[in-house]
Amino acid sequence: MALQHAVLATLLDHEYSGYQLAKIFDIGVANFWHALPQQLYAELGKLEQAGLIRGRRVIQHDRPNKRVYTVTELGMAELERFTAAEAKPSFFRDDLLVKVYAADRTDAVTVMAQLTERAEQAKSKIALFDDILMRLRDGRDEQEFLRHGSRVGPYLTCLLGRSLEKEYHDWCLRCAELLGTREGVRDDA
Amino acid sequence: MALQHAVLATLLDHEYSGYQLAKIFDIGVANFWHALPQQLYAELGKLEQAGLIRGRRVIQHDRPNKRVYTVTELGMAELERFTAAEAKPSFFRDDLLVKVYAADRTDAVTVMAQLTERAEQAKSKIALFDDILMRLRDGRDEQEFLRHGSRVGPYLTCLLGRSLEKEYHDWCLRCAELLGTREGVRDDA
DNA sequence: TGAGATTAGTCAACTTTCTGACTAGGAGGT
DNA sequence: ACCTCCTAGTCAGAAAGTTGACTAATCTCA
Known part of the structure; x- marks a missing residue:
């Protein structure tokens, strides 16, 4: 399962909310992965529970509040473990x-x-x-x-x-x- | 779901058994799709039940018997329907x-x-x-x-x-x- | 004669992904 | 005042894909 790692990698550059990630993974600007909003919200929940990311509530006045996430030390360690592990064969479906x-x-x-x-x-x-x-x-x-x-x-x-x-x-x-x-x-x- | 259609397309050229298809879809010589044997056997079962392919038992003396499949008229119609329908966005995961x-x-x-x-x-x-x-x-x-x-x-x-x-x-x-x-x-x- | 590889196929449990419906607040236009 | 779009997120259920163990026949090589 590497959606997890794709999310961690994306969060390296910026803190993002589920909604923002959903847009990144939707159009595939991230280009190397694709996922639906529902999957991302679920994944963020699991990642936070596992302590690999930390969420922070952001109060907004012009629009609904949101929760943005950053990678923790544990998350970085997991990314490093993933990097060292064998890659699954890639695939392309069309x-x-x-x-x-x-x-x-x-x-x-x-x-x-x-x-x-x-x-x-x-x-x-x-x-x-x-x-x-x-x-x-x-x-x-x-x-x-x-x-x-x-x-x-x-x-x-x-x-x-x-x-x-x-x-x-x-x-x-x-x-x-x-x-x-x-x-x-x-x-x- | 397009594994179904990938199977139909592959069977256009030849009759194949589940085992043979499994090898084709495994290495991805077919290159545009990938699937495990279990998926293929299940898919062949469904396709035959739906009348899109027809199976034929082949008795072999030098190795276990097998069941090979060909596309029926109904199957061709389904392939044509699929061809005319909108394609799902392709994706690449790596x-x-x-x-x-x-x-x-x-x-x-x-x-x-x-x-x-x-x-x-x-x-x-x-x-x-x-x-x-x-x-x-x-x-x-x-x-x-x-x-x-x-x-x-x-x-x-x-x-x-x-x-x-x-x-x-x-x-x-x-x-x-x-x-x-x-x-x-x-x-x- | 027996071990291991190859062909051929099955079953069950599990995880991942997809489909579709839903809540809720604010912005912008008419 | 109403309608629609955008932001933000949730839930349930179905379909697709993965993991792992298993049966069974035949072939090859030692």
């Missing part, structure tokens, strides 16, 4: 891939449409990553920042997210085009 | 990313070791993909095969798998090197 796999037996035209749409989404995600990367660099040169910046972890994971999204984008367009030419061929027959 | 995210607060040396090891794994996975791609092409030129081959779906998903693995590989090495130079910097201090 409906669209299943559709492409079957595309020449189902409906290639529908799949093409979904591929081009997904390419668009990938494009805006790349733009979002570029935005985040720029903000993390905060004016510094990338080489300089990576060598001497104090917190490069989030930058590195963002770089990977961007690369993968770029590959995915190009692949979508290539597939869509290809399925198009094949459809064309079939129409001739 | 312990190593969580570790890198936190690396400059935990143990960069351990993470570096894991990055180089993972790079090696990515390399052999790429080799495996190249192998599969070559077998799918079966001597034909890629352009030619993609334009006129009868079954390009599996080839296309394999191409994506290869691209993503390549990016992941390069990123691992880049991160490991970078964390190394930073560690060096810290040692000087």
Whole structure:
């Protein structure tokens, strides 16, 4: 179970409330994990009970009060234990891939449409990553920042997210085009 | 739930037994999905009950008998329905990313070791993909095969798998090197 | 002849994740 | 005054995925 560790890692930079975490894990800006609000609230409860994070009530006057969390010493120790432990094999799951796999037996035209749409989404995600990367660099040169910046972890994971999204984008367009030419061929027959 | 559809898509090319599917979904040669044997046997049971696949007992003399499955008309209809329906957002989960995210607060040396090891794994996975791609092409030129081959779906998903693995590989090495130079910097201090 | 690997499949218990409905206060517009 | 959106969080139940132990036949090698 590593949602726990993903939460701990996120809380390294900032104190966040469940609601804020929910947004981070929802859009997947964090990019390496995804979770629903309900899961996060539950996880925060368990983490606090276990003493890995500490919650603090924040009174707000313009909106409902909230509870924000920070990582404790124990939490840091747990993160270190996790880092040293063997990683579970990563996995990637995607409906669209299943559709492409079957595309020449189902409906290639529908799949093409979904591929081009997904390419668009990938494009805006790349733009979002570029935005985040720029903000993390905060004016510094990338080489300089990576060598001497104090917190490069989030930058590195963002770089990977961007690369993968770029590959995915190009692949979508290539597939869509290809399925198009094949459809064309079939129409001739 | 799309394990169901991943199974249907896999059975398009061949009839397979639960045991064979388990191996395909285990190593993730299928690459777009992963599942344990227990899940697959359960899923095959449900799919057959629902009439989406049909099982056939195969008597073997050199080893235990088995039951192999093929997609029915109803199953094809379901795949088409799935193809037309909206795709769930894809996701990618990875312990190593969580570790890198936190690396400059935990143990960069351990993470570096894991990055180089993972790079090696990515390399052999790429080799495996190249192998599969070559077998799918079966001597034909890629352009030619993609334009006129009868079954390009599996080839296309394999191409994506290869691209993503390549990016992941390069990123691992880049991160490991970078964390190394930073560690060096810290040692000087 | 016997041990160990491979093929083939099953059962039960558990954890994790997802679906959907719900409370509650304040902000902003009409 | 009302309606809707946003912030903040909770609860219950179902589905999906994981862990671990188990049966049973056949093949290989010593």
